[in-house]
Structures are given as structure tokens and as C-alpha cells.
Amino acid sequence: MPPRLLTPNRTPTPGSVPAIPNVSPSAILALWETSIAQATGIISRGLACTGGGVKGPGVTLLTLPSAAAHSSTAFFPDVGVSATGYESHARQARDAGGGGFAVVQLRGESAAARNEEGALAAMNAGALLVVLDAPRAWSDHDRLLITSVAALLSSTIELHQELAQHMLVEDELRQLALRDQLTGVPNSALFLDRLGHAIERARRHKEFRFAVLALDLDRFQSINNSLGRAIGDEVLTEIARRLEQCVRGEDMVARSGGDEFAILLESLSDDSDGGRVAGRMQRSIAAPIETSEGEVYTSASIGIVLSSSGLDVPGKLMQQAGIAMSRAKSAGRARYEMFDSVMHAKALARLRMETDLRHxxxxxxxxxxxxxxxxxxxxxxxxxxxxxxxxxxxxxxxxxxxxxxxxxxxxxxxxxxxxxxxxxxxxxxxxxxxxxxxxxxxxxxxxxxxxxxxxxxxxxxxxxxxxxxxxxxxxxxxxxxxxxxxxxxxxxxxxxxxxxxxxxxxxxxxxxxxxxxxxxxxxxxxxxxxxxxxxxxxxxxxxxxxxxxxxxxxxxxxxxxxxxxxxxxxxxxxxxxxxxxxxxxxxxxxxxxxxxxxxxxxxxxxxx
Known part of the structure; x- marks a missing residue:
């Protein structure tokens, strides 16, 4: 009988220990099947040594814990041990065609599950079923062998669960490092990384076009000053949601800081697409924003730089988009400007003036x-x-x-x-x-x-x-x-x-x-x-x-x-x-x- 996983269609009751985190199902499946195969070999050899030709017992791991499985004793039917807590497992063993079987609850204890009193909470990882083709009288040696193998499997599963949990925490930390905590959209670090990939793609495929937009809310500081930062945060969160609704799934909206957002538009059909999206964003932002203090109105100034500008450094593209955005603000706000060579020359002249002014x-x-x-x-x-x-x-x-x-x-x-x-x-x-x-x-x-x-x-x-x-x-x-x-x-x-x-x-x-x-x-x-x-x-x-x-x-x-x-x-x-x-x-x-x-x-x- 080949090793297999049985997954009963049961839902754990509230308070029961959840299943192992689904970080990588294929990796978990491979680990468990390998462990079961090894356990099958150990148990097969051990039972053969203790009397009678045992032809490769089937070893099965039940991946979902039974709601009633709380006993730490093994269940061997023919030695008269109480079946309380094992009925469902035993039923599955009989359904699998076993004449003789043993059920051992796989349990572990996780240091992360300490309660307030410091006691360790048991981690229920499922059950190990040893299924034989014929009835068998289980000796003390048999029971010791199977429970020892079950203990090893419990340790393996517990170790993997700790590893999976660690992977989840690491992934959470990565997300926290790359996401804006207020709005939930990507932050500057993730945006610049994604922009770097877009630049590389444009370098390999000449037909690939993209645009970078720098967006700044007009007179947002007056909202903070008059209504408070909490209302300002509500506005920023709503603006982020509206901006995401204005772009496609392959595009990216990021918060670059304060009341500024950065937008990456990929796979553009022509250079005018950036302007059309910017116009859509401005119309969306101009609509009244409902806050806990009533309606708030704002607008946005947007600067656009295209991949055709020839720059291949993310920071430089962002700088040029920022220059175009500043130009939009100085031209009256609530509008967008495309970055061009004249603007670039003016920006360089201003930078030189700023440097000279400092001295x-x-x-x-x-x-x-x-x-x-x-x-x-x-x-x-x-x-x-x-x-x-x-x-x-x-x-x-x-x-x-x-x-x-x-x-x-x-x-x-x-x-x-x-x-x-x-x-x-x-x-x-x-x-x-x-x-x-x-x-x-x-x-x-x-x-x-x-x-x-x-x-x-x-x-x-x-x-x-x-x-x-x-x-x-x-x-x-x-x-x-x-x-x-x-x-x-x-x-x-x-x-x-x-x-x-x-x-x-x-x-x-x-x-x-x-x-x-x-x-x-x-x-x-x-x-x-x-x-x-x-x-x-x-x-x-x-x-x-x-x-x-x-x-x-x-x-x-x-x-x-x-x-x-x-x-x-x-x-x-x-x-x-x-x-x-x-x-x-x-x-x-x-x-x-x-x-x-x-x-x-x-x-x-x-x-x-």
C-alpha cells in the first residue's frame, strides 16, 4: 500500500490548534511523504522482527487535527485500550481496508504557545495510522516502536511548523518594509525597485513604453492645519484608493512621502497615455472626499516623465517627474506637465543657482x-x-x-x-x-x-x-x-x-x-x-x-x-x-x- 495523505473534511472547533501554515504546500507535502515513507520502512522492519511476515504496513498521516483528539495514549484496538478521541481516525483506518491498525496522536509542544501561567499548550498536528492487511496482537515492543516513530514525526512536523511560521513572519516584515503603513500602497523602496525592472525591460525590448508620474496634493497642509492630522490621514488613504482605481493591475501606485505619490504606468501604447491617466486621476481626486468631519475637497499637481526621455536611473526619472510636478504647481496647480528638454535646462540652471546661493x-x-x-x-x-x-x-x-x-x-x-x-x-x-x-x-x-x-x-x-x-x-x-x-x-x-x-x-x-x-x-x-x-x-x-x-x-x-x-x-x-x-x-x-x-x-x- 503506497504512503498517502488523508485529509478528512472537518473544520476545527474554535480554540483548536490551526493546521500548519500553508507557506509552501508542495514543500510540506514532499516533507511529509518523505517522512511517512521513512516511517513505513522503520515500522515494517520493526514489526517483521517481532513475529510474522508483515508485508509493508500502510502508514498514513492525517493532516487535520480531530476536534475530539486530546488523549496522549495510543489506540491499539485488539489490546482493549479505550477508543475515546480516536473514533474518526479508526473509522478511516477501517475504510482504508485495514484488518489490524494502530492510531497514535501526533502531538508537539511549541515554546511560542506559552500561556500566561507559563504552561506549554499542546500542538495537535494530526494522527499517525499504521494499517495492516490482517489483525495483529500488538506487543509492548510494537507499541513502543510505533509511538517512538510517531514522536519522531511529531518533532519533524513541529520543526517544520516553526520554520513555516518563521517564514510567515519574515514575509510580514518584508511587506512592512515595502508598504506604506497608512495607505497600504507600496513605498518608495518598492517603487524604485519596480521602476528599475521597467527600465531593464525597456532596455531589452525597444517597443516597451512606460511613464513615471509624480503627484502632489495641492494645499494639503491647510487640511492638516484646519482639521487635524487624523482627517489628513483619512484623505490620504482615500486618495491612494482612488489612484489605484485609475490604473491597471500591472501598474503601481506608491506613496513617496507626505502628500506625494508616485505612479508607474507600464506597457503604454503611445506617449499620450500618461497624460490621459493623469487627467483621469485629477478628475477622481477633485470629487468630494467624505471624512469623519464632513466633505473635504482637494486637487493635485502631476508631473510626467516618459521612458523615451532616455534616462536609465530610477532616481533620475523620479527627479525629472518631480521637476515637472513643480512646474505644474507654479503654473497654477490642479494640472499636469510633461517633462521636456527645456524644463531640464531650467532645472539645471536652478540647481546651479541654488548651489551658488548657498555660498x-x-x-x-x-x-x-x-x-x-x-x-x-x-x-x-x-x-x-x-x-x-x-x-x-x-x-x-x-x-x-x-x-x-x-x-x-x-x-x-x-x-x-x-x-x-x-x-x-x-x-x-x-x-x-x-x-x-x-x-x-x-x-x-x-x-x-x-x-x-x-x-x-x-x-x-x-x-x-x-x-x-x-x-x-x-x-x-x-x-x-x-x-x-x-x-x-x-x-x-x-x-x-x-x-x-x-x-x-x-x-x-x-x-x-x-x-x-x-x-x-x-x-x-x-x-x-x-x-x-x-x-x-x-x-x-x-x-x-x-x-x-x-x-x-x-x-x-x-x-x-x-x-x-x-x-x-x-x-x-x-x-x-x-x-x-x-x-x-x-x-x-x-x-x-x-x-x-x-x-x-x-x-x-x-x-x-
Whole structure:
């Protein structure tokens, strides 16, 4: 009779020990069949030695434990041992045609199954059946032989179970290492590995096309700030689910960090497929998201790079997709951009600028220019606005509009802004001493939101002003409307502390940002600066002049002064005087000029 496995159609009761983990069924089957074959040989030889021609007994392993099998004794029918707990096994033995048979429960004890008291819980691995063609009187030697073989099989099965469990744990750990714990989608490590395989496949098969998408949620931080991180996590989980619904099974959606996702699209029919999928994703993301706090809306900016770009390094492809995504954000968000050679050239130029910018401070390449601000009642210079310039050793003067956004994005604006404040305060203190007045000259310095967000910022300003010897009542700090939007509570707190030092606060570029009038009157301000675009259009139509007049009236109503920017003509100056603006700056008076020119101008003390 050949060795075989019998698997009764029974379901273990709750609390019974589960079957051996199905890690590799073929491996388990091979191991058990080998073990049974060996056991058959041992038992056959042992029984032959103890009397009578035994023709190869059949040895069978029952793989599912019997719900009632709890006895640790063997069952040998003809010696009268109780059959309790073995009826089902015995029935199967008789069904297999055995005239004589023995049943031995295979039991083991696993150290992993210790209960709270420290006792070992038995591991029920099944039962060993020895089936003979004819009845047999079982001797003590027979029983010892069979139970010993059963004990060996129990040890083998238990060892394999421990190994299988170890394999399961290892597989779980691998999955944890390669999966995002919040959304369940692959993480960056798994994505880059899969992307490497796609690159290799494209190298071998020229017709194979793929695309990499970098996706970033627009203004996701505002969801976290207003509703909390738990709601933000709900949104991210739902976004991951929607993205997976937008792609095929062979594609991959991964979370690359924060609110960013990476998508690999394989086996594309043409290069336009990437754009079509990106559009589908944007429509899906734009639909309302149900959270425990109600509906939430968001959008996504997506960058796409195609395998036809020729790059064969996963990290480089991801970098290019990220560049295209940043381009989509700067172009207005909620859109996608394809990476191209022009974008690549711009990215390289930006990288070079960022590198040079990091060395500019230590190489003393920055300098300050100043633009005079005129009090309209007297027509005299009463304030100087500090403006930074970068004198690049290879490019000459780099316009602020080119390097300030890079400094903001990289965080370099913080040390640069600190340098500006310290240098400007020192310059103004020197001018006040050389050009004394009944009402001292004032200094105006622009602040960045990144500076404002630094811990201890107010203390830093106080120490910087004190170190320069400048009277804080002659310092004005200019903020933009974005300050009030990003963190209004902290903005009010910091501005109040700065004003307590004697420093005045001006709101720059009024009319171009996002703040509402309700937020405006809550800010502790001393002045608002009317943006140049309004002033320059005053002479085009009467309504434009009336708009500037309205802003001037608004300033008066909330108790602050109005400063007009961008004054270029004498008629603009007279119009501003007529509507009651207190101060003005612009090219009519002077362009921003270096320190030496300001020195001459202060000595001449001109009037307008």
C-alpha cells in the first residue's frame, strides 16, 4: 500500500490548534511523504522482527487535527485500550481496508504557545495510522516502536511548523518594509525597485513604453492645519484608493512621502497615455472626499516623465517627474506637465543657482541697495527701504525676482534675511549719526514668512536692533498679505510683540494677496502700502484713481497710514497728494541705489 495523505473534511472547533501554515504546500507535502515513507520502512522492519511476515504496513498521516483528539495514549484496538478521541481516525483506518491498525496522536509542544501561567499548550498536528492487511496482537515492543516513530514525526512536523511560521513572519516584515503603513500602497523602496525592472525591460525590448508620474496634493497642509492630522490621514488613504482605481493591475501606485505619490504606468501604447491617466486621476481626486468631519475637497499637481526621455536611473526619472510636478504647481496647480528638454535646462540652471546661493553669504556676495520713501507733506526723504542685491562673480547683478524664490524654497531666506536686517540696521544707525534730524530717518525692511516662522524670531529682532544701536521706533518691518493667511493667530501674536518693542508694521503690496478685510482690521498694523499696479494705472481711467482713493480711505478708517508704491510721474504724485496719501516711493524719486549714492542723496536733501 503506497504512503498517502488523508485529509478528512472537518473544520476545527474554535480554540483548536490551526493546521500548519500553508507557506509552501508542495514543500510540506514532499516533507511529509518523505517522512511517512521513512516511517513505513522503520515500522515494517520493526514489526517483521517481532513475529510474522508483515508485508509493508500502510502508514498514513492525517493532516487535520480531530476536534475530539486530546488523549496522549495510543489506540491499539485488539489490546482493549479505550477508543475515546480516536473514533474518526479508526473509522478511516477501517475504510482504508485495514484488518489490524494502530492510531497514535501526533502531538508537539511549541515554546511560542506559552500561556500566561507559563504552561506549554499542546500542538495537535494530526494522527499517525499504521494499517495492516490482517489483525495483529500488538506487543509492548510494537507499541513502543510505533509511538517512538510517531514522536519522531511529531518533532519533524513541529520543526517544520516553526520554520513555516518563521517564514510567515519574515514575509510580514518584508511587506512592512515595502508598504506604506497608512495607505497600504507600496513605498518608495518598492517603487524604485519596480521602476528599475521597467527600465531593464525597456532596455531589452525597444517597443516597451512606460511613464513615471509624480503627484502632489495641492494645499494639503491647510487640511492638516484646519482639521487635524487624523482627517489628513483619512484623505490620504482615500486618495491612494482612488489612484489605484485609475490604473491597471500591472501598474503601481506608491506613496513617496507626505502628500506625494508616485505612479508607474507600464506597457503604454503611445506617449499620450500618461497624460490621459493623469487627467483621469485629477478628475477622481477633485470629487468630494467624505471624512469623519464632513466633505473635504482637494486637487493635485502631476508631473510626467516618459521612458523615451532616455534616462536609465530610477532616481533620475523620479527627479525629472518631480521637476515637472513643480512646474505644474507654479503654473497654477490642479494640472499636469510633461517633462521636456527645456524644463531640464531650467532645472539645471536652478540647481546651479541654488548651489551658488548657498555660498553667496560666506563669500560676501550680497549687498544692500536702498530706495527713498518721501513724505508727501514736505516732499522730503524720511525713510529708506532696504533691498537686497546679489553680485554674482560670473553673472554680475542677479535680479531679486530670480534668486529670492529659490531662497524661499530652500530655506536660505532665513540666514539671508537675518543678514539683511543686521546690515540695514547698522547702515541706518550710521546715517542717522551723520545726518541728524529733528525726526530721525526711518528704515524699512521686508520680512519673509519663513523668517517669521522661526522660533524666537521676535527675540532675534530685538537683539539685532539693540546690537546695532538703532532706535526701534525708527524701524518698520514689512509683511505681505500671505502672513495673515498662513497662520493668523501667530501673526497677530508676533506683530503685537514687535510693536511692543516700538517697531512699526507695514502691510506690503496691499491688494494683490488673499487676505480679507475682516482679517486686515484684526492685524496690529501701522501702515499699508498700495501696490504699484494700482498707482501706475491711476491716469488711465477715473475708476482706477477712485480705487486708490478707496484704499486710502480704508487705511484712514482703520487708523493706519497709506504709502503709495510705484510712483513714476509728477501727475501721479499730485493725484496722491490730492487724495491724502501720507508717503510714496517710486522711480520718480529714485531707483534703488547703492549705499554710496544714498549718502550723496541724503547730503543734498532734495525736495519733491
Amino acid at each position: 553667496a553669504l560666506e563669500r560676501d556676495e550680497f549687498e544692500l541697495y536702498y530706495q527713498p520713501l518721501i513724505t508727501l507733506d514736505s516732499g522730503r526723504i524720511t525713510e529708506l527701504v532696504a533691498l537686497i542685491r546679489w553680485r554674482h562673480p560670473g553673472r554680475g547683478i542677479v535680479p531679486p525676482l530670480e534668486f529670492i524664490p529659490v531662497a524661499e524654497d530652500t530655506g536660505l531666506i532665513v540666514p539671508i534675511g537675518s543678514w539683511v536686517l543686521a546690515r540695514a540696521c547698522a547702515d541706518m544707525r550710521a546715517w542717522q549719526e551723520r545726518h541728524p534730524r529733528a525726526v530721525p530717518l526711518s528704515l524699512s525692511v521686508n520680512l519673509s514668512p519663513k523668517q517669521f516662522a522661526q522660533p524666537g524670531f521676535v527675540q532675534f529682532v530685538a537683539e539685532t536692533v539693540e546690537a546695532s544701536g538703532l532706535d526701534p521706533h525708527t524701524l518698520r518691518l514689512e509683511i505681505t498679505e500671505s502672513f495673515a493667511i498662513e497662520d493668523p493667530e501667530r501673526t497677530r501674536e508676533y506683530l503685537t510683540q514687535l510693536r511692543a518693542l516700538g517697531i512699526r508694521i507695514y502691510l506690503d503690496d496691499f491688494g494683490t494677496g488673499y487676505s480679507s478685510l475682516s482679517q486686515l482690521h484684526q492685524l496690529p498694523l501701522d501702515g499699508i502700502k498700495i501696490d504699484r499696479t494700482f498707482v501706475m494705472r491711476m491716469e488711465e481711467r477715473p475708476v482706477n484713481r477712485q480705487l486708490v482713493h478707496t484704499v486710502r480711505d480704508l487705511a484712514g478708517n482703520i487708523g493706519v497710514v497709506a504709502v503709495a508704491e510705484g510712483v513714476e510721474t509728477r501727475s501721479q504724485l499730485e493725484a496722491l497728494r490730492a487724495i491724502g496719501c501720507e508717503s510714496a516711493q517710486g522711480y520718480l524719486f529714485s531707483r534703488p541705489v547703492p549705499v554710496s549714492d544714498i549718502e550723496v542723496m541724503l547730503g543734498a536733501d532734495p525736495r519733491w
